[in-house]
Amino acid sequence: MNPSDADSAAADGGSNLPGTSVPMRHPSNITPEVLRTLADHADLPLATGREKAVAAVLGAWLPDVNALCRKMSAPEHQELAPATTFIHPDIGEGEA
Amino acid sequence: MGQPGSELIGLTLAEAARRVKAKEVSPVELVEASLERISQVDGRLAAFIRVFEQEARQVAKAAEMMVLAGHDLGPLHGVPVALKDNVAVRGFPTTAGSKVLADWVPQQDATVARRLRQAGAVFVGKLNMHEFAWGGTSDNPHYGTVRNPWNLERFPAGSSGGSGAAVAARSCYGAIGTDTGGSIRLPSAVNGIVGIRPTYGRVSNHGIVPLAWSMDTAGPMARTVEDCALMFEAIAGHDPKDASTARVPVSDYLAALGGGVKGLRIGVVPGYFFHHLQPAVLQAVRQALDTMVTCGGQLVEVEIEHIHGNISAQLTIEAAEPSTYHQRWLRQRPDDYGEDVRTLLEVGELLLATHYLQAQRYRGLLRGEFMKAFERVDVFVCPTLPFTATRIGEMKVVIENGVEEDMLSAIMQFTGVPSLTGLPSLNVPCGFDADGLPIGMQLIGRPFSEATLFRTGAAFQAATDFHLRAPVL
Numbered sequence: 001m002n003p004s005d006a007d008s009a010a011a012d013g014g015s016n017l018p019g020t021s022v023p024m025r026h027p028s029n030i031t032p033e034v035l036r037t038l039a040d041h042a043d044l045p046l047a048t049g050r051e052k053a054v055a056a057v058l059g060a061w062l063p064d065v066n067a068l069c070r071k072m073s074a075p076e077h078q079e080l081a082p083a084t085t086f087i088h089p090d091i092g093e094g095e096a
Numbered sequence: 097m098g099q100p101g102s103e104l105i106g107l108t109l110a111e112a113a114r115r116v117k118a119k120e121v122s123p124v125e126l127v128e129a130s131l132e133r134i135s136q137v138d139g140r141l142a143a144f145i146r147v148f149e150q151e152a153r154q155v156a157k158a159a160e161m162m163v164l165a166g167h168d169l170g171p172l173h174g175v176p177v178a179l180k181d182n183v184a185v186r187g188f189p190t191t192a193g194s195k196v197l198a199d200w201v202p203q204q205d206a207t208v209a210r211r212l213r214q215a216g217a218v219f220v221g222k223l224n225m226h227e228f229a230w231g232g233t234s235d236n237p238h239y240g241t242v243r244n245p246w247n248l249e250r251f252p253a254g255s256s257g258g259s260g261a262a263v264a265a266r267s268c269y270g271a272i273g274t275d276t277g278g279s280i281r282l283p284s285a286v287n288g289i290v291g292i293r294p295t296y297g298r299v300s301n302h303g304i305v306p307l308a309w310s311m312d313t314a315g316p317m318a319r320t321v322e323d324c325a326l327m328f329e330a331i332a333g334h335d336p337k338d339a340s341t342a343r344v345p346v347s348d349y350l351a352a353l354g355g356g357v358k359g360l361r362i363g364v365v366p367g368y369f370f371h372h373l374q375p376a377v378l379q380a381v382r383q384a385l386d387t388m389v390t391c392g393g394q395l396v397e398v399e400i401e402h403i404h405g406n407i408s409a410q411l412t413i414e415a416a417e418p419s420t421y422h423q424r425w426l427r428q429r430p431d432d433y434g435e436d437v438r439t440l441l442e443v444g445e446l447l448l449a450t451h452y453l454q455a456q457r458y459r460g461l462l463r464g465e466f467m468k469a470f471e472r473v474d475v476f477v478c479p480t481l482p483f484t485a486t487r488i489g490e491m492k493v494v495i496e497n498g499v500e501e502d503m504l505s506a507i508m509q510f511t512g513v514p515s516l517t518g519l520p521s522l523n524v525p526c527g528f529d530a531d532g533l534p535i536g537m538q539l540i541g542r543p544f545s546e547a548t549l550f551r552t553g554a555a556f557q558a559a560t561d562f563h564l565r566a567p568v569l
């Protein structure tokens with residue numbers, strides 16, 4: 001599974017735009033052994049034979065997830081706090 | 097009274113409700129028409145997990161007696177509706193489309209179900225869905241593959257695929273869906289109906305099996321904007337049982353419907369909203385924008401600098417939160433999950449806390465940019481998804497240049513933005529492709545501006561007839 005062109009193009013704030021000829025990020029190569037180690041660390045009793053399916057998805061996602069982390073680590077975003085749920089203290093009567 | 101069932105199922109929800117109040121049609125007739133339609137078509141659609149034949153008839157009879165006695169139960173008095181099977185209905189199994197919860201019988205209604213009952217609605221059944229709402233195909237290994245009534249070989253999207261298929265097929269007048277990353281809007285789009293993801297906090301999630309707490313919402317799906325607004329007014333509002341709901345007054349959504357779009361500032365993000373689309377989708381949405389301009393709207397081009405990255409943020413949050421909720425079951429009974437959901441739950445366990453938190457920080461960045469843009473814009477318009485219904489079973493999709501892409505990430509190209517930002521968004525049918533498959537556009541508004549979305553959608557439906565077309569089954 002690979003996040004679509006439209007997203008992966010510039011997840012890290014780069015200059016690539018969707019619709020242009022942007023190469024997909026290469027999936028991370030997660031071997032079954034690495035995946036098994038990760039699962040052990042997560043205390044996830046992964047059944048035998050599941051490494052390949054899980055590694056394929058995780059490996060496809062990680063490059064863009066890491067790119068987003070790099071983007072969000074930029075100095076200009078340092079003051080941003082994580083959202084968990086939104087509150088609406090600034091909304092008055094009826095529509096905003 | 098006495099209309100044939102085939103005529104009754106063609107009524108909109110609003111018209112059916114009006115006729116009940118006028119004593120021109122009985123709730124019993126509406127329910128019988130709905131049950132007959134379900135028996136005719138649902139063997140092919142698999143939209144329902146459970147049909148409430150006996151209870152629906154009992155409630156309809158009581159509703160009939162009430163209306164004849166001059167009692168008005170509410171705006172949905174006697175109207176048959178159905179609920180996605182992750183919404184608790186007291187006394188009936190609520191499976192969330194799963195084997196894990198196959199035997200769970202809640203003793204209380206979800207707040208949404210309770211409010212629908214209070215508005216007079218009659219429940220005709222519980223609707224099929226993607227297992228635990230974690231996916232966009234509604235290809236359910238436990239309760240059957242939901243099919244698109246416009247073409248039975250195509251998918252209905254998801255996760256509220258049963259809701260979309262049932263409403264489009266005229267098996268009920270409206271349905272409740274839930275939406276985390278697009279699960280109301282996507283099936284609304286590919287089934288040619290209207291569906292709204294509310295502002296986060298506008299509709300209670302109490303009694304709904306969660307997918308991802310920080311993005312979960314519930315909302316109505318119906319044939320017209322008016323129908324959707326009618327249902328929405330019944331379920332919206334603060335709920336002391338759900339701390340995330342806001343103490344914001346509920347608008348008179350129906351009163352706003354006739355306001356038109358004259359002077360409305362319609363925002364588009366050219367660098368994102370009109371790239372990476374199937375040509376038919378691009379053409380339909382551009383024509384829809386032309387229609388709204390003809391009706392008096394003004395197009396405003398806006399740049400959202402950090403819109404790229406939203407799909408990764410969406411996937412990260414939508415992976416990590418469900419894996420947290422399912423952690424116990426994934427260890428105790430992993431074989432009870434379907435293959436795709438099990439894999440996604442396992443993947444979510446292996447993401448890092450920093451991945452999740454950076455994604456949550458990104459939400460604030462994206463929301464801030466949209467809130468700034470709303471100084472110049474009243475409503476954004478974009479496609480709901482970049483392609484029309486794919487063939488059942490396909491997990492790859494071709495959007496352009498013959499390149500195959502992963503379905504899950506491609507399908508959330510546009511719906512992820514409101515999910516991450518907490519903004520309300522409405523799908524409105526806006527065309528068909530060459531194969532006769534529906535196309536939807538997504539309207540995105542300010543927090544709690546659902547009335548503006550309904551007003552915009554109603555103006556578009558007053559100028560077009562896409563919502564009047566019905567699939568042939």
